[in-house]
Amino acid sequence: MSKKKGDKKAKSGKKKDLEGLSAADLAPAITQAARSMRTVLSRSLGESGLYAGQDGVILMLAEEDGLTPGQLAMRLGVKAPTMTRTIGRMEAQGFLERRPDGTDGRLTKVHLTETGLKSVEQIGRTVADCGSLAAKGLSDKEVRTLLKLLKTIEHNLQPALADD
Amino acid sequence: MSKKKGDKKAKSGKKKDLEGLSAADLAPAITQAARSMRTVLSRSLGESGLYAGQDGVILMLAEEDGLTPGQLAMRLGVKAPTMTRTIGRMEAQGFLERRPDGTDGRLTKVHLTETGLKSVEQIGRTVADCGSLAAKGLSDKEVRTLLKLLKTIEHNLQPALADD
DNA sequence: AAGTTTAAATAAACAATTTAATTCCGTACG
């Protein structure tokens, strides 16, 4: 009369003990999973000299160099000021470089440096390895299902994230 | 020779365009979903006067009052220093209170104040609502699947999180 | 052509998190 674990109906005990769980538990669950992921990723990333959050910038620029801070922020799902500061640090660390646009004076373009380029491969591997570790024991289909559900969640949340 | 989008096999176009996705995309996907969730939750929580991350402490203490910082950190999947700081702020905000243990001088016990207790219900509703918003359009079964997969991920990551 | 509005980048302030290092208390051991 205390734990409040599986005393809803104990319907059939079919799978695990997910009986009483519902959407109300979503926020804590995803928060915690992301925290773990971030910590593990961060530790691995440390060997490359960068922090969790910076990896996306490198990988995005590897796909398309010369993006603006605003574009990077948008694509990485982060607010502009966050990107500005992260770019600043990464520039100081020598991974990338800021250059004015030339035609539009408001724009800044971000380019990978030689150092940044050389790190791309390892970063990509680290991120992928972290994902594989997390997905251990899951089938490809389950992983795709998870990705699809996460995408749905984000799609649902997007309207609530629009800037006033 | 450039986009690397859906040119794996283009098997059958069965569902969506999840063709080329795999575990390698897991880390970014969960990171971004969690970021969105955190922002939305944080904005709603703001009306109660607290920030994302503090809600768990309130809810946990509502379930079991008088936990130590270490226990709270453990149960909320956070490191001890994080909890110390969060508790400090929440104490200053008047939501909780620190009391020495009495029998063991090393321990500190954390108790909800009257204000904290009064906020429990609203916090719980806010967190649940945020989850419901995120899960809009998903069936109960899909939500349970998602929770199960998230739990698996965290289980997989746990060993890598053990303190050296 | 001049003034207003929008858009992009940045600056400042507040929080969460982590790792590494400190302090304090209790217990075990010599």
Place this chain on the structure above:
DNA sequence: CGTACGGAATTAAATTGTTTATTTAAACTT
């Protein structure tokens, strides 16, 4: 006893992340 070890909490330093406000340049309106 007194000293060494271990655990719990805290402090310090670094970074991402958000919100709010400021600057600067382009675009649009009279």
